[in-house]
Amino acid sequence: MRIKEHPILEFKRGKEIYFYYNGKKLKAYEGETIASALHANGIKILSKSAKLARPRGFFCGIGKCSSCLMKVNGIPNVRTCITLVKEGMVVEDDDKDLPSKEYPPCSHKKMKCDIAVVGGGPAGLSAALEASEHADVLLIDENPRLGGQLIKQTHKFFGSENERAGTRGIKIAEELEEEVKNRGIRVLLNTSVIGYYERENHFLACVNKMAGKVYEIEAKKIIFATGAQENMLIFEGNDLPGVYGAGGVQTLMNVYGVKPGERGLIIGAGNVGLILAYQLLQASVNVACIVEAMPKIGGYFVHAAKIRRCGVPIYTRHSIKKAYGDGSVEGAIIAKLDEKWNFIEGSEMDIECDFICLAVGLIPSIRLVAQTGAEISYINEAGGWVALHNEYMETTKEGIYVAGDLANIEEASTAMIEGKIAGLHAAHSIKQIVGFESKIKKYMEELEIFRQGYFGARPKKAKEEIRRRYYEKMGDRRNS
Amino acid sequence: MKRWETEGIAELADLNLPEEEHLKKGVAIIECIQEIPCNPCVDACPFNAISMENINALPIVDYEKCVGCGKCIEVCPGLAIFVVKIINEKAIIMLPYEFLPLPKEGQKVKALDREGKEICDAVVKKVREGKTNVITIELPAEHAMNARNIRVR
Numbered sequence: 246m247r248i249k250e251h252p253i254l255e256f257k258r259g260k261e262i263y264f265y266y267n268g269k270k271l272k273a274y275e276g277e278t279i280a281s282a283l284h285a286n287g288i289k290i291l292s293k294s295a296k297l298a299r300p301r302g303f304f305c306g307i308g309k310c311s312s313c314l315m316k317v318n319g320i321p322n323v324r325t326c327i328t329l330v331k332e333g334m335v336v337e338d339d340d341k342d343l344p345s346k347e348y349p350p351c352s353h354k355k356m357k358c359d360i361a362v363v364g365g366g367p368a369g370l371s372a373a374l375e376a377s378e379h380a381d382v383l384l385i386d387e388n389p390r391l392g393g394q395l396i397k398q399t400h401k402f403f404g405s406e407n408e409r410a411g412t413r414g415i416k417i418a419e420e421l422e423e424e425v426k427n428r429g430i431r432v433l434l435n436t437s438v439i440g441y442y443e444r445e446n447h448f449l450a451c452v453n454k455m456a457g458k459v460y461e462i463e464a465k466k467i468i469f470a471t472g473a474q475e476n477m478l479i480f481e482g483n484d485l486p487g488v489y490g491a492g493g494v495q496t497l498m499n500v501y502g503v504k505p506g507e508r509g510l511i512i513g514a515g516n517v518g519l520i521l522a523y524q525l526l527q528a529s530v531n532v533a534c535i536v537e538a539m540p541k542i543g544g545y546f547v548h549a550a551k552i553r554r555c556g557v558p559i560y561t562r563h564s565i566k567k568a569y570g571d572g573s574v575e576g577a578i579i580a581k582l583d584e585k586w587n588f589i590e591g592s593e594m595d596i597e598c599d600f601i602c603l604a605v606g607l608i609p610s611i612r613l614v615a616q617t618g619a620e621i622s623y624i625n626e627a628g629g630w631v632a633l634h635n636e637y638m639e640t641t642k643e644g645i646y647v648a649g650d651l652a653n654i655e656e657a658s659t660a661m662i663e664g665k666i667a668g669l670h671a672a673h674s675i676k677q678i679v680g681f682e683s684k685i686k687k688y689m690e691e692l693e694i695f696r697q698g699y700f701g702a703r704p705k706k707a708k709e710e711i712r713r714r715y716y717e718k719m720g721d722r723r724n725s
Numbered sequence: 726m727k728r729w730e731t732e733g734i735a736e737l738a739d740l741n742l743p744e745e746e747h748l749k750k751g752v753a754i755i756e757c758i759q760e761i762p763c764n765p766c767v768d769a770c771p772f773n774a775i776s777m778e779n780i781n782a783l784p785i786v787d788y789e790k791c792v793g794c795g796k797c798i799e800v801c802p803g804l805a806i807f808v809v810k811i812i813n814e815k816a817i818i819m820l821p822y823e824f825l826p827l828p829k830e831g832q833k834v835k836a837l838d839r840e841g842k843e844i845c846d847a848v849v850k851k852v853r854e855g856k857t858n859v860i861t862i863e864l865p866a867e868h869a870m871n872a873r874n875i876r877v878r
């Protein structure tokens with residue numbers, strides 16, 4: 246299942262190592278996550294549902310959905326999709342125990358910084374870099390490496406030169422990571438922020454589960470850039486192993502070089518679905534078709550054209566009725582939708598596939614920022630519940646910022662600009678920065694330009710509504 | 726609704742096609758027909774042949790200025806640019822290609838249309854490896870406006 250040759254990516258696999266899965270010795274490479282190593286060994290069932298014990302495979306691949314929980318070295322409930330496999334590691338089916346006395350003792354450490362950035366994707370990295378020019382920054386990410394979703398984006402970016410258009414996402418991630426290193430920014434990897442609390446300053450409780458470390462971080466300002474999570478879709482068999490989030494498949498394939506299967510069905514013809522189809526083809530995986538419930542293709546025409554000329558059909562006004570298979574996906578039934586979104590009888594098609602990717606939108610991961618007491622509001626255009634914020638990305642809670650997909654589902658390019666704005670403003674409100682006004686104005690203008698066209702209409706509307714509700718809540722109080 | 730909106734396939738009527746005299750020297754045909762925030766093609770052209778009103782507008786090729794060098798093909802994230810040249814009965818097409826294996830010069834490949842259907846045989850004239858590889862193929866002139874991909878065996 247491992248990809249040997251790829252037109253864009255070079256998989257630098259680490260040392261060959263061995264680990265144990267339910268007592269069986271399996272091969273892996275250093276630098277792989279447990280879930281991807283298991284997948285490469287043909288193991289798709291990672292856990293069982295709590296009540297009915299239905300098999301579960303991984304879904305999000307980025308630590309957000311908990312469908313990959315296993316017991317690792319005796320530690321229960323480990324998210325195997327973001328935990329690296331190690332020599333001699335013991336991985337077992339989780340018996341769904343709550344952490345109990347067998348939980349190993351942890352070391353405690355207190356840390357202080359001016360600005361804590363939670364999440365090392367495009368928004369968080371840009372925020373940390375911008376802020377680090379003026380303040381002491383600590384960057385926290387629960388993944389084994391920085392870059393967020395950039396590390397799986399093999400396509401060249403759109404947008405303008407300023408935001409590195411024409412450069413592939415993976416390359417942007419490398420460049421940003423390098424800069425973080427060069428600037429000497431403190432980074433905590435494999436570390437999940439599990440709670441926020443407040444004393445005279447802002448505090449974060451963090452844990453690195455496998456290393457047995459607990460951190461208490463005190464910060465003057467916090468920028469949350471925790472991204473988003475893939476939407477689920479309701480259909481029969483949607484919990485079968487082999488039904489993956491589109492992003493999860495990208496991670497498996499583009500970061501770890503493991504094929505998700507031989508032939509995939511993609512649900513959703515937005516940019517994520519279209520790009521994923523192309524990436525699957527590049528990894529020599531067949532794509533049966535893309536189905537899209539809307540009457541039009543939602544993503545860029547150019548992305549659609551790329552896969553059409555490779556012979557992949559796109560069926561608009563179609564959706565998935567069910568996925569079937571014994572223990573994992575063996576096929577799916579798709580059908581046409583009528584004007585009222587009901588399946589048209591007799592229009593069913595049986596699609597041969599061994600995995601299904603859901604690319605039906607994202608929802609902002611707001612749970613952490615919600616703990617701070619920042620006002621949360623439901624805004625459809627923004628992708629669901631979001632933290633209200635002003636043009637400087639500050640929420641209704643002073644000193645708490647948001648940026649990127651967390652603040653409205655958008656693009657990596659806009660996430661990077663938002664990160665810069667948040668970083669600059671957070672630093673400026675600790676200590677005045679010379680030239681702040683002109684710099685921030687430039688960033689805001691860049692954002693403005695991005696949101697002008699046809700595809701900018703939705704995020705533009707979302708941001709206007711977020712801001713309107715922010716000022717409604719805050720009255721005239723400006724945070725600057 | 727246009728076909729490209731529902732099926733992802735552009736029709737010739739959607740494109741801004743060059744005149745016969747332009748095709749003789751070879752020019753870039755940009756199949757980027759929807760407003761998206763993107764503009765690297767404009768900056769990539771050493772001859773300033775591509776213009777755009779703003780980052781969301783459609784790119785327009787000045788066929789007088791374009792020399793058909795194909796520089797723009799390599800940077801376009803949409804893989805939407807093709808250089809087409811017609812000499813007598815033959816069409817020479819430069820197209821972006823991001824798959825393995827790369828064809829070799831002189832190799833016979835299948836030319837595919839915008840739906841991925843095989844339309845005819847083509848001969849690979851040149852393989853330029855870059856950010857995105859650019860493959861030059863030769864095929865009968867009648868397929869000049871339809872061949873947009875290749876299948877390498």
Ligand code: SF4
Nearest residue numbers: 770791792794795797
């Ligand atoms: S083919 Fe060369 S000259 Fe023509 S538009 Fe592209 S870069 Fe410019």
Ligand code: SF4
Nearest residue numbers: 757763765766801803
């Ligand atoms: S670079 Fe390609 S996708 Fe971007 S505007 Fe130019 S032609 Fe369109």
Ligand code: FES
Nearest residue numbers: 306309310311326
């Ligand atoms: S948390 Fe591991 S797959 Fe979602």
